[in-house]
């Protein structure tokens with residue numbers, strides 16, 4: 001039995017949605033915001049759960065895809081930003097594709113991930129979040145992403161190594177890295193894009209800085 | 212014929228063998244692939260996950276460069292194709308300022324659909340020296356090439372056919388299965404290995420159960436996920452081919468086992484069994 005699944009289902013801490021929450025006017029506010037920013041048809045959801053049934057990783061999520069849509073309707077913003085769901089989601093687009101009401105589930109989850117990345121809430125799936133961030137950093141340094149450099153940068157991030165040790169995965173990961181090197185798949189040297197400073201500038205601007 | 216070519220980062224690293232086979236195949240087909248001048252990364256999943264603006268801006272830089280070359284684009288990687296198309300649609304909607312001059316007017320082809328056009332299939336069939344008779348395989352498309360249909364333009368996204376048609380053209384026996392467009396886990400394995408492995412293992416099991424001896428793909432990430440998990444050789448190996456590797460095989464007089472040296476599940480025994488190498 002997968003322990004992660006057990007943890008999500010049986011942990012003693014409060015499960016999202018368990019306590020009574022009053023909506024007030026924030027429900028509308030958050031719903032309108034997400035609807036406006038994603039054009040996601042949020043109000044059309046009738047909770048048929050088809051999205052969740054189509055999702056290949058819903059059993060690794062604490063808030064299931066159909067629940068995400070309901071939470072957005074209710075304005076339960078913090079629960080969503082604190083969820084594992086927004087990081088575990090693979091953007092595989094099964095949910096959006098099979099929703100009978102054209103609710104853009106994947107786009108909404110992705111947008112929540114964007115909001116979480118710019119919030120003060122610590123990501124529940126730290127490694128997944130840090131991986132994305134590292135990818136963008138390597139990208140903005142060299143314009144292209146070389147896998148060797150990416151993995152080196154990822155493992156140099158605080159806590160990644162210790163989390164791998166804690167989860168007992170470190171040996172497996174190292175062996176995989178070695179095997180990839182031996183096969184010539186990881187290349188320590190790589191090409192760069194020439195005008196990387198254009199990209200760096202766009203990246204800085206996209207974070208709201210003036211350059 | 213001339214097209215601009217957006218290789219994407221993987222083709223310089225993890226999928227260098229894919230790049231070599233594409234090169235050989237397009238040379239043989241007399242199609243000139245011109246690499247996009249100073250191309251840069253499309254941002255992949257990371258950009259849209261953390262910064263929706265960057266997921267439009269990064270591909271736009273490449274669209275702009277291709278527009279200056281005046282050549283329609285072909286992309287071998289499913290994720291790059293998806294991100295280029297997404298950016299194109301957002302550029303046309305004019306919702307973001309792009310730092311580069313770009314209109315979004317070029318055609319963006321995913322490589323499988325380009326080569327699966329009836330005229331191309333004819334060209335491929337014409338050049339097949341020795342068909343891959345007896346090779347039993349399933350075609351695996353993954354997510355990004357086909358979904359969401361409003362971006363990819365696939366109408367048969369539930370049961371796509373481009374790889375099937377190409378594999379059939381080179382003489383392989385294509386087996387139907389239900390997992391053509393089921394996610395392989397993409398890069399999730401790097402942070403959560405057990406989630407990634409559970410998805411890839413299932414795909415390989417289903418391929419075996421369908422009676423396939425090999426899988427054919429077009430996406431570098433799908434290839435490495437399905438192939439890497441076989442590194443310890445604990446189960447019956449299922450080689451994972453790039454579709455251009457198959458085309459290259461049957462276009463060539465002299466076939467070199469070294470073409471497959473980057474594979475974990477070694478295709479050479481299977482290919483020699485059917486006298487293809």
Ligand code: SF4
Nearest residue numbers: 045047048049051099
């Ligand atoms: S498939 Fe659509 S309508 Fe059904 S629960 Fe999911 S989002 Fe709601």
Ligand code: SF4
Nearest residue numbers: 055089090092093095
């Ligand atoms: S996009 Fe995310 S939520 Fe939707 S089906 Fe895929 S993994 Fe599940």
